[in-house]
Amino acid sequence: METRLDEVADGIYRISTFIPEVAPPAGFTFNQFLVDAEEPLLFHTGMRQLFPLVSEAVARVVPVESLRWITFGHVESDECGAMNEFLAAAPHAQVAHGLLGCLVSLNDLADRPPRPMAHGETLDLGGKQVRRRLRHLNTPHVPHNWEARVLFEETTRTLFCGDLLTQVGNGPAVTGDDLTDQALNAEAAFRQTSCLTAAAQTLRSLADLEPTTLAVMHGSSFHGDGGAALRALADGLEERFSPETEFASQPSVLEGPSA
Numbered sequence: 001m002e003t004r005l006d007e008v009a010d011g012i013y014r015i016s017t018f019i020p021e022v023a024p025p026a027g028f029t030f031n032q033f034l035v036d037a038e039e040p041l042l043f044h045t046g047m048r049q050l051f052p053l054v055s056e057a058v059a060r061v062v063p064v065e066s067l068r069w070i071t072f073g074h075v076e077s078d079e080c081g082a083m084n085e086f087l088a089a090a091p092h093a094q095v096a097h098g099l100l101g102c103l104v105s106l107n108d109l110a111d112r113p114p115r116p117m118a119h120g121e122t123l124d125l126g127g128k129q130v131r132r133r134l135r136h137l138n139t140p141h142v143p144h145n146w147e148a149r150v151l152f153e154e155t156t157r158t159l160f161c162g163d164l165l166t167q168v169g170n171g172p173a174v175t176g177d178d179l180t181d182q183a184l185n186a187e188a189a190f191r192q193t194s195c196l197t198a199a200a201q202t203l204r205s206l207a208d209l210e211p212t213t214l215a216v217m218h219g220s221s222f223h224g225d226g227g228a229a230l231r232a233l234a235d236g237l238e239e240r241f242s243p244e245t246e247f248a249s250q251p252s253v254l255e256g257p258s259a
Contacts, residue, residue, distance in 0.1 A: 003053040005060055006173035008221045009156040009213045011036045011130060015057040017050055018170040023189070023253075026168040030078050033160055033215045035153065036061055038126030039068035041134065043151060043160045044217060047081035054082065055089060067093045069123060071134075073162030073217070074145035075105045084111045096123060098138050101147030122154075130155055141194040142202040152209055159211035159226060163192060164203070165233060167219030174213070174221040180232045182219065184240055191252035196237060196244050203234035 003017045015032040022028035032044040032054055040062045046054045055064050067090035072079040080095075087093055087110065095114035097106055102116040117123075117136040125132035135152045142148055143163045151160040167182040168189070186192075193199050211226035222229055241247040 001050075001053065003050075003057050004173065005057045008033075008174040008215065008223070009153075009158045011132070012153065012156060012158055012213070012215070013057075013061055014173050014215065014221060015046075015054055016173065017046065017053055023168045027170055028168055029170055029218055031215075031217050031219075031221075032057075034058055034061055035125060035132055035134070037130075037132040039123075040066055041069040041071060041123070041125055041132075042067055042086065043071050043073075043215070044078070044162075045070060045072065045080050045082035045086055047077050048085060049081075051082040051085040055086070064089045065091065069093065069125070070095045071097065071151060071160075073150060073160070074148040075101060075109070076145070078217075079162070083109070087111050096136075098136060098147055098149045100138070100140075101149070104147060134160075137206070139202050139206075140198070142199045143192050144194040150206065152211065156213060157209070157211045157226075158213040158215055159206060159209060160215045161206070162217050165214060165216045165219065165222065165229070166190070166192065167216070169219065171220040174223050176222070176224045177220075178232070179216075179220065179222055179229065180236050183233055184236045186218075187237065187241070188250075189253045191250050193237070193247075196241055196247045200234040200238050203230045203237075207231045207234070 008014045013034040020027035035041040099116040106114045119138045123134045133154045139148045165183045166186045207227040207230035214222040
């Protein structure tokens, strides 16, 4: 496996590991994002087995032990599997997540008590030249999991959107191309979205932030009119997968063949 490091916005780095065995023949990327600031923040940790690769990539930008915040979109192994490994490597680091995620999972799973965050609350990462502030936004069940959330970095207008706009393959680190069709094809294959109505409404709400960079967990990140990209994805989900009953009944390729 090869892990790449690319700057996708000012002071924001994408750490990407391509695993061809996942979603063959295209393969699949697992991405983490590092915010270089006075209090460095990591969004996604990757799985535990990726910790050596991801931590080495982090160290190319900041010392791993200087990490202050460990964050992620929701509780899954690719999002937070290496959470405790990073907490051990960075003695001053703390997990920050929404209150619900802390109550239902992280108060028990994290080796140190996490910081619960309210909807709309910000983390001030400091910075003498460029100040970084990340706003926590609850997105329950979007794309999945009760405790799902995103972060919005206000200075660069970067939305850390997790599994939203997932694509298969090993594309460029960041692109201005329309990702809607790729994301809809991935949705058709994986069936990852919990609730179509909630997803469309949430996407349009996030679009109102008018982000300029969408930091995507699986696939290329997007730079350009992020609001338009999110609205296009909401429209595409409704057009391709409505009505809700049909949307919910489609199986995921990950479930394997039916008996």
